[in-house]
Amino acid sequence: MNWAAIDADPRFQALHRKKTTFLWGLMIFSTIYYFLLRSRPPIFQELFKIKVWGVVNVGNSVRVVRVRRGLDIAFVLFEKANAEFDAMAQVI
Numbered sequence: 001m002n003w004a005a006i007d008a009d010p011r012f013q014a015l016h017r018k019k020t021t022f023l024w025g026l027m028i029f030s031t032i033y034y035f036l037l038r039s040r041p042p043i044f045q046e047l048f049k050i051k052v053w054g055v056v057n058v059g060n061s062v063r064v065v066r067v068r069r070g071l072d073i074a075f076v077l078f079e080k081a082n083a084e085f086d087a088m089a090q091v092i
Contacts, residue, residue: 006092009092011088011091011092012092014088015085015088015089015092018084018085018088019085022080023077026073026076026077029073030070030073033069034066037062037065037066040062041059041062048062
């Protein structure tokens with residue numbers, strides 16, 4: 001394959017730019033979300049001790065939500081790749 005020709009193709013450059021922009025945005029969102037969740041328990045200790053149900057408290061609920069957000073972010077990336085990026089790559 002002629003990789004130099006593929007790299008010079010404007011369609012490939014558009015795909016690369018779109019993927020890079022999307023992934024950087026997703027990474028920035030993920031990082032901010034993660035550190036916001038990590039910084040809150042020491043500040044709001046009493047809030048995180050409130051019992052929600054049985055032995056489950058707000059702190060445990062936040063941990064579950066953090067894992068769920070990670071899965072959501074992976075799903076968003078998967079859907080975007082299947083719907084848009086793969087179609088653009090097939091054209092190239």
